[in-house]
Amino acid sequence: MPKIKRVLISVSNKKGIVEFAKAIHSMGIEILSTGGTAKILRESGIPVKDVSEHTGFPEMLDGRVKTLHPKIHGGLLARRNNPKDVEEIKKYGIDTIDMVVVNLYPFEETISRQGVTFAEAIENIDIGGPAMIRSASKNFQDVAVIVDPSDYERIFEEMKDMHSDLSYKTRFELAKKVFRHTSRYDTIIADYLIKVTEED
Numbered sequence: 659m660p661k662i663k664r665v666l667i668s669v670s671n672k673k674g675i676v677e678f679a680k681a682i683h684s685m686g687i688e689i690l691s692t693g694g695t696a697k698i699l700r701e702s703g704i705p706v707k708d709v710s711e712h713t714g715f716p717e718m719l720d721g722r723v724k725t726l727h728p729k730i731h732g733g734l735l736a737r738r739n740n741p742k743d744v745e746e747i748k749k750y751g752i753d754t755i756d757m758v759v760v761n762l763y764p765f766e767e768t769i770s771r772q773g774v775t776f777a778e779a780i781e782n783i784d785i786g787g788p789a790m791i792r793s794a795s796k797n798f799q800d801v802a803v804i805v806d807p808s809d810y811e812r813i814f815e816e817m818k819d820m821h822s823d824l825s826y827k828t829r830f831e832l833a834k835k836v837f838r839h840t841s842r843y844d845t846i847i848a849d850y851l852i853k854v855t856e857e858d
Contacts, residue, residue: 661822662756662802664733666690666709667699668725668787671761671807676702678759678810685822690755692717692724712753725786728752734793738800757802758794762787762839766846776854783847791836798833799826805839 665687669675672695679689679699691699691706699706710716713727733755736743747754763784768774794803802824804813809832816824 662687662817664688664690664753664755665757665759666755667759668692668695669759669761670764672698674807674810678814679704681814687822725790730790731793734790734801735797737797755801758790759804760787760791761805762843765843769850779850788840792840795833795836798829802829803832803836805836
């Protein structure tokens with residue numbers, strides 16, 4: 659199993675992310691990031707490569723489109739043990755991404771605020787985040803994915819023990835956690851939209 663060499667970090671909940679990013683940077687791991695996360699990491703002295711630089715395409719539509727790009731999803735979904743996949747990403751200049759650290763737009767917190775508008779709620783429906791963590795989880799043998807800040811410490815400890823890698827067991831556990839996470843997220847959105855429709 660390949661070592662983790664490149665990590666994409668994009669989080670709404672910033673708890674513990676600076677410490678985790680510093681820890682993995684100390685292992686020589688390249689960090690890709692977006693928007694506010696990249697800003698906080700840079701301000702903390704952590705070298706970061708913007709996703710827009712990585713893809714060669716700017717963030718657009720008020721940040722609605724940042725990571726929805728073949729250079730992101732190709733790097734996540736390419737099977738490292740599949741010669742055709744490896745040849746194809748090489749052909750298109752796509753670098754592999756070995757870990758994704760993402761937590762989603764705070765939809766539940768947004769709709770719980772008094773006076774929140776429908777438009778505000780809609781803007782807090784995450785699109786790129788679920789797409790990335792689902793891509794990473796589908797390819798969990800090659801890509802680790804973290805959605806819960808409480809996992810940072812134990813993941814880093816295992817990475818230290820395994821020379822910048824993670825066990826199959828841990829990768830599979832993290833992937834299962836993602837699908838529980840996205841299932842709950844989508845259910846909250848669906849329930850909100852049903853309620854809004856019923857009130858109209």
